Amino acid sequence: MKIHFTKMQGLGNDFVVIDAVRQPVDLSPEQIRRIADRRYGVGCDQVLLATPARRSQADFRYLIFNPDGSQAEHCGNGVRCLARFLDDHGLVSAGRHELVIETVNGLSRVRLCDDGPVTVDMGAPVLEPPQIPFRAPARAREYELEVAGQVVRLGAVSMGNPHAVLRVDDVDSAPVETLGPAIEAHHRFPRRVNVGFLQVITPGHVRLRVYERAAGETLACGTGACAAVVSGRLRGWLDDAVDVDLPGGRLVIHWPGEGEHVWMTGPAETVFEGEIRLD
Numbered sequence: 001m002k003i004h005f006t007k008m009q010g011l012g013n014d015f016v017v018i019d020a021v022r023q024p025v026d027l028s029p030e031q032i033r034r035i036a037d038r039r040y041g042v043g044c045d046q047v048l049l050a051t052p053a054r055r056s057q058a059d060f061r062y063l064i065f066n067p068d069g070s071q072a073e074h075c076g077n078g079v080r081c082l083a084r085f086l087d088d089h090g091l092v093s094a095g096r097h098e099l100v101i102e103t104v105n106g107l108s109r110v111r112l113c114d115d116g117p118v119t120v121d122m123g124a125p126v127l128e129p130p131q132i133p134f135r136a137p138a139r140a141r142e143y144e145l146e147v148a149g150q151v152v153r154l155g156a157v158s159m160g161n162p163h164a165v166l167r168v169d170d171v172d173s174a175p176v177e178t179l180g181p182a183i184e185a186h187h188r189f190p191r192r193v194n195v196g197f198l199q200v201i202t203p204g205h206v207r208l209r210v211y212e213r214a215a216g217e218t219l220a221c222g223t224g225a226c227a228a229v230v231s232g233r234l235r236g237w238l239d240d241a242v243d244v245d246l247p248g249g250r251l252v253i254h255w256p257g258e259g260e261h262v263w264m265t266g267p268a269e270t271v272f273e274g275e276i277r278l279d
Protein backbone atom coordinates (compact mmCIF):
# COMPACT_ATOMS: atom_id res chain seq x y z
CA MET A 1 0.00 0.00 0.00
CA LYS A 2 1.33 3.51 -0.82
CA ILE A 3 0.32 6.44 1.38
CA HIS A 4 0.75 10.09 0.47
CA PHE A 5 1.85 12.23 3.43
CA THR A 6 2.98 15.74 4.35
CA LYS A 7 5.87 16.27 6.75
CA MET A 8 5.29 19.26 9.04
CA GLN A 9 6.78 20.76 12.17
CA GLY A 10 5.91 23.20 14.93
CA LEU A 11 9.05 24.46 16.73
CA GLY A 12 10.86 21.28 15.74
CA ASN A 13 8.13 18.98 17.08
CA ASP A 14 7.65 17.08 13.85
CA PHE A 15 4.74 15.24 12.32
CA VAL A 16 3.71 13.04 9.44
CA VAL A 17 0.25 14.30 8.45
CA ILE A 18 -2.06 12.06 6.43
CA ASP A 19 -5.27 13.14 4.71
CA ALA A 20 -7.53 10.27 5.73
CA VAL A 21 -10.54 12.23 4.40
CA ARG A 22 -9.62 11.79 0.74
CA GLN A 23 -7.27 8.85 1.34
CA PRO A 24 -9.14 6.74 3.93
CA VAL A 25 -6.60 4.58 5.80
CA ASP A 26 -6.71 2.46 8.90
CA LEU A 27 -3.16 2.09 10.20
CA SER A 28 -2.03 -0.62 12.59
CA PRO A 29 0.32 0.21 15.50
CA GLU A 30 3.10 -1.53 13.55
CA GLN A 31 2.45 0.66 10.49
CA ILE A 32 2.48 3.78 12.71
CA ARG A 33 5.80 2.65 14.19
CA ARG A 34 7.21 2.13 10.69
CA ILE A 35 6.09 5.62 9.52
CA ALA A 36 7.53 7.27 12.64
CA ASP A 37 10.85 5.39 12.52
CA ARG A 38 13.69 7.78 11.67
CA ARG A 39 15.68 5.03 9.94
CA TYR A 40 13.18 2.64 8.38
CA GLY A 41 10.38 5.13 7.76
CA VAL A 42 9.75 8.84 7.35
CA GLY A 43 10.55 9.75 10.97
CA CYS A 44 8.48 11.98 13.26
CA ASP A 45 7.44 12.62 16.87
CA GLN A 46 3.79 11.92 16.09
CA VAL A 47 1.63 10.69 13.16
CA LEU A 48 -1.54 12.77 12.63
CA LEU A 49 -4.56 11.56 10.67
CA ALA A 50 -7.15 14.07 9.44
CA THR A 51 -10.51 12.28 9.33
CA PRO A 52 -14.13 13.36 8.77
CA ALA A 53 -15.76 14.94 11.83
CA ARG A 54 -18.17 12.90 13.94
CA ARG A 55 -19.58 15.81 15.97
CA SER A 56 -21.77 18.37 14.27
CA GLN A 57 -19.82 21.31 15.76
CA ALA A 58 -16.56 20.13 14.21
CA ASP A 59 -15.12 20.55 10.71
CA PHE A 60 -12.69 17.65 11.01
CA ARG A 61 -11.56 15.03 13.53
CA TYR A 62 -7.94 14.20 14.06
CA LEU A 63 -6.17 11.16 15.47
CA ILE A 64 -2.74 11.40 17.07
CA PHE A 65 -0.30 8.51 17.32
CA ASN A 66 2.95 8.47 19.24
CA PRO A 67 5.97 6.79 17.62
CA ASP A 68 5.40 3.60 19.66
CA GLY A 69 2.00 3.24 17.99
CA SER A 70 -0.01 4.35 21.04
CA GLN A 71 -2.79 6.86 20.57
CA ALA A 72 -2.73 10.27 22.32
CA GLU A 73 -5.76 12.43 23.12
CA HIS A 74 -4.35 15.77 21.98
CA CYS A 75 -1.30 17.47 20.47
CA GLY A 76 -0.88 21.24 20.65
CA ASN A 77 1.82 21.64 18.02
CA GLY A 78 0.04 19.01 15.97
CA VAL A 79 -3.35 20.71 15.86
CA ARG A 80 -1.73 23.90 14.55
CA CYS A 81 0.02 21.93 11.81
CA LEU A 82 -3.17 20.00 11.01
CA ALA A 83 -5.17 23.22 10.55
CA ARG A 84 -2.47 24.64 8.26
CA PHE A 85 -2.44 21.33 6.35
CA LEU A 86 -6.24 21.35 5.86
CA ASP A 87 -6.12 24.95 4.62
CA ASP A 88 -3.15 24.35 2.29
CA HIS A 89 -4.77 21.21 0.81
CA GLY A 90 -8.05 22.89 -0.09
CA LEU A 91 -10.08 21.14 2.59
CA VAL A 92 -11.18 24.47 4.06
CA SER A 93 -13.63 26.63 2.12
CA ALA A 94 -12.11 29.88 0.86
CA GLY A 95 -12.22 32.76 3.27
CA ARG A 96 -12.67 30.59 6.35
CA HIS A 97 -10.12 31.55 8.98
CA GLU A 98 -11.46 29.56 11.89
CA LEU A 99 -11.73 25.76 12.13
CA VAL A 100 -13.12 23.45 14.78
CA ILE A 101 -11.05 20.30 15.14
CA GLU A 102 -12.48 17.37 17.07
CA THR A 103 -10.18 15.30 19.26
CA VAL A 104 -11.01 12.02 20.95
CA ASN A 105 -12.22 13.89 24.03
CA GLY A 106 -12.90 17.49 23.09
CA LEU A 107 -12.94 20.28 20.53
CA SER A 108 -10.21 22.78 19.57
CA ARG A 109 -11.01 26.05 17.82
CA VAL A 110 -8.16 27.08 15.52
CA ARG A 111 -7.62 30.56 14.05
CA LEU A 112 -5.59 30.62 10.84
CA CYS A 113 -3.68 33.77 9.85
CA ASP A 114 -2.25 33.79 6.30
CA ASP A 115 1.01 31.85 6.61
CA GLY A 116 1.64 33.45 10.00
CA PRO A 117 1.35 32.01 13.49
CA VAL A 118 -1.68 29.87 14.35
CA THR A 119 -3.79 30.48 17.47
CA VAL A 120 -5.68 27.62 19.15
CA ASP A 121 -8.32 27.56 21.85
CA MET A 122 -7.06 24.49 23.69
CA GLY A 123 -10.11 24.28 25.93
CA ALA A 124 -10.21 24.36 29.71
CA PRO A 125 -7.61 22.37 31.65
CA VAL A 126 -8.82 19.39 33.66
CA LEU A 127 -7.56 19.34 37.25
CA GLU A 128 -9.59 16.61 38.96
CA PRO A 129 -7.23 13.65 39.52
CA PRO A 130 -9.57 10.89 38.23
CA GLN A 131 -9.99 12.77 34.93
CA ILE A 132 -6.28 13.46 34.40
CA PRO A 133 -5.86 10.51 35.29
CA PHE A 134 -3.65 10.68 38.38
CA ARG A 135 -3.97 8.67 41.57
CA ALA A 136 -4.36 11.19 44.42
CA PRO A 137 -6.72 11.38 47.44
CA ALA A 138 -7.96 14.83 46.43
CA ARG A 139 -7.29 17.65 43.99
CA ALA A 140 -4.32 19.91 44.92
CA ARG A 141 -2.22 22.62 43.29
CA GLU A 142 0.84 20.52 44.00
CA TYR A 143 1.42 16.86 44.84
CA GLU A 144 4.34 14.87 46.29
CA LEU A 145 5.52 11.83 44.34
CA GLU A 146 8.05 9.26 45.51
CA VAL A 147 10.13 8.40 42.45
CA ALA A 148 13.72 7.29 41.71
CA GLY A 149 14.57 7.27 45.43
CA GLN A 150 13.43 10.84 46.01
CA VAL A 151 10.27 12.85 46.69
CA VAL A 152 9.40 15.35 43.94
CA ARG A 153 6.73 18.03 43.99
CA LEU A 154 4.67 18.34 40.84
CA GLY A 155 1.49 19.74 39.38
CA ALA A 156 -0.89 17.42 37.51
CA VAL A 157 -3.02 18.77 34.63
CA SER A 158 -4.85 17.32 31.65
CA MET A 159 -5.11 19.25 28.39
CA GLY A 160 -6.94 16.25 27.00
CA ASN A 161 -3.68 14.37 27.55
CA PRO A 162 -2.01 13.99 30.97
CA HIS A 163 0.85 16.26 32.15
CA ALA A 164 3.07 16.42 35.22
CA VAL A 165 4.85 19.77 35.82
CA LEU A 166 8.01 20.08 37.97
CA ARG A 167 9.72 23.36 38.78
CA VAL A 168 13.50 23.44 38.29
CA ASP A 169 16.12 26.17 38.78
CA ASP A 170 17.70 25.62 35.35
CA VAL A 171 16.20 23.56 32.52
CA ASP A 172 19.66 23.05 30.99
CA SER A 173 20.76 20.97 33.98
CA ALA A 174 17.34 19.43 34.76
CA PRO A 175 17.33 15.59 35.08
CA VAL A 176 15.06 15.20 32.03
CA GLU A 177 16.60 11.94 30.81
CA THR A 178 16.42 10.22 34.21
CA LEU A 179 13.43 11.70 36.02
CA GLY A 180 11.41 12.07 32.79
CA PRO A 181 11.01 8.35 32.06
CA ALA A 182 10.71 7.46 35.76
CA ILE A 183 7.71 9.79 36.21
CA GLU A 184 6.28 8.98 32.75
CA ALA A 185 5.88 5.34 33.79
CA HIS A 186 4.94 5.98 37.46
CA HIS A 187 2.05 3.81 38.69
CA ARG A 188 0.15 6.85 39.96
CA PHE A 189 -0.31 7.87 36.30
CA PRO A 190 -2.32 4.89 35.03
CA ARG A 191 -2.17 6.07 31.38
CA ARG A 192 1.43 7.27 31.73
CA VAL A 193 2.17 11.01 31.56
CA ASN A 194 4.06 13.80 29.74
CA VAL A 195 6.62 15.36 32.11
CA GLY A 196 7.39 19.10 31.97
CA PHE A 197 10.46 20.73 33.58
CA LEU A 198 9.65 24.39 34.19
CA GLN A 199 12.11 27.22 34.90
CA VAL A 200 10.45 30.50 35.88
CA ILE A 201 12.40 33.53 34.57
CA THR A 202 9.69 36.09 35.36
CA PRO A 203 5.90 35.74 35.91
CA GLY A 204 5.51 36.36 32.15
CA HIS A 205 8.45 34.35 30.82
CA VAL A 206 9.47 30.72 31.39
CA ARG A 207 11.73 28.07 29.90
CA LEU A 208 10.41 24.53 29.51
CA ARG A 209 11.63 21.09 28.49
CA VAL A 210 9.20 18.21 28.09
CA TYR A 211 9.81 14.49 28.26
CA GLU A 212 6.80 13.37 26.25
CA ARG A 213 4.75 10.26 26.99
CA ALA A 214 5.70 7.50 24.53
CA ALA A 215 8.02 9.80 22.59
CA GLY A 216 10.83 10.97 24.89
CA GLU A 217 12.11 14.53 24.98
CA THR A 218 10.90 16.60 22.03
CA LEU A 219 12.03 20.06 20.91
CA ALA A 220 8.62 21.43 21.81
CA CYS A 221 5.32 20.26 23.31
CA GLY A 222 2.23 22.43 22.84
CA THR A 223 -0.03 20.76 25.38
CA GLY A 224 2.99 20.67 27.71
CA ALA A 225 3.41 24.44 27.42
CA CYS A 226 -0.30 24.89 28.20
CA ALA A 227 -0.13 22.53 31.20
CA ALA A 228 3.02 24.25 32.51
CA VAL A 229 1.37 27.68 32.45
CA VAL A 230 -1.78 26.35 34.13
CA SER A 231 0.18 24.61 36.87
CA GLY A 232 2.61 27.53 37.31
CA ARG A 233 -0.29 29.98 37.57
CA LEU A 234 -2.16 27.81 40.08
CA ARG A 235 1.02 27.60 42.17
CA GLY A 236 1.28 31.40 42.18
CA TRP A 237 4.34 31.82 39.97
CA LEU A 238 2.90 33.08 36.67
CA ASP A 239 0.75 35.80 35.11
CA ASP A 240 -2.14 35.08 32.70
CA ALA A 241 0.00 35.62 29.56
CA VAL A 242 3.32 33.79 29.38
CA ASP A 243 6.09 33.46 26.79
CA VAL A 244 7.18 29.83 26.93
CA ASP A 245 10.67 29.20 25.52
CA LEU A 246 11.18 25.56 24.59
CA PRO A 247 14.35 24.15 23.01
CA GLY A 248 12.68 24.49 19.57
CA GLY A 249 11.37 28.02 20.05
CA ARG A 250 8.66 30.14 21.64
CA LEU A 251 4.95 29.57 22.24
CA VAL A 252 2.70 32.29 23.67
CA ILE A 253 0.21 30.89 26.17
CA HIS A 254 -2.71 32.76 27.71
CA TRP A 255 -4.84 31.43 30.55
CA PRO A 256 -7.10 33.90 32.42
CA GLY A 257 -7.63 31.42 35.25
CA GLU A 258 -9.81 28.63 36.64
CA GLY A 259 -12.74 27.64 34.47
CA GLU A 260 -11.31 29.55 31.49
CA HIS A 261 -9.85 28.20 28.27
CA VAL A 262 -6.13 28.08 27.48
CA TRP A 263 -5.04 29.86 24.29
CA MET A 264 -1.82 28.94 22.47
CA THR A 265 -0.13 30.77 19.58
CA GLY A 266 2.78 29.42 17.58
CA PRO A 267 4.10 28.46 14.14
CA ALA A 268 3.10 25.57 11.86
CA GLU A 269 5.27 24.80 8.84
CA THR A 270 5.29 22.33 5.97
CA VAL A 271 8.66 20.67 5.31
CA PHE A 272 8.01 18.31 2.37
CA GLU A 273 5.45 15.94 0.82
CA GLY A 274 6.03 12.34 -0.08
CA GLU A 275 4.76 8.83 -0.44
CA ILE A 276 5.57 5.88 1.78
CA ARG A 277 5.14 2.25 0.85
CA LEU A 278 3.71 0.11 3.68
CA ASP A 279 3.12 -3.65 3.84
Ligand SMILES: N[C@H](CCC[C@H](N)C(=O)O)C(=O)O
Pocket residue numbers: 013045046064066071072073074075076077078161162194212213214215218220221222223224
Ligand atom coordinates in the same frame (compact mmCIF):
# COMPACT_ATOMS: atom_id res chain seq x y z
N1 LIG B 1 3.20 12.59 23.56
C1 LIG B 1 1.91 13.25 23.79
C2 LIG B 1 1.20 13.59 22.45
C3 LIG B 1 1.90 14.72 21.68
C4 LIG B 1 1.85 16.02 22.43
C5 LIG B 1 2.82 17.09 21.94
N2 LIG B 1 3.62 16.81 20.79
C6 LIG B 1 2.11 18.45 21.82
O1 LIG B 1 2.52 19.29 20.99
O2 LIG B 1 1.16 18.68 22.61
C7 LIG B 1 0.99 12.34 24.62
O3 LIG B 1 1.16 11.12 24.54
O4 LIG B 1 0.11 12.87 25.30
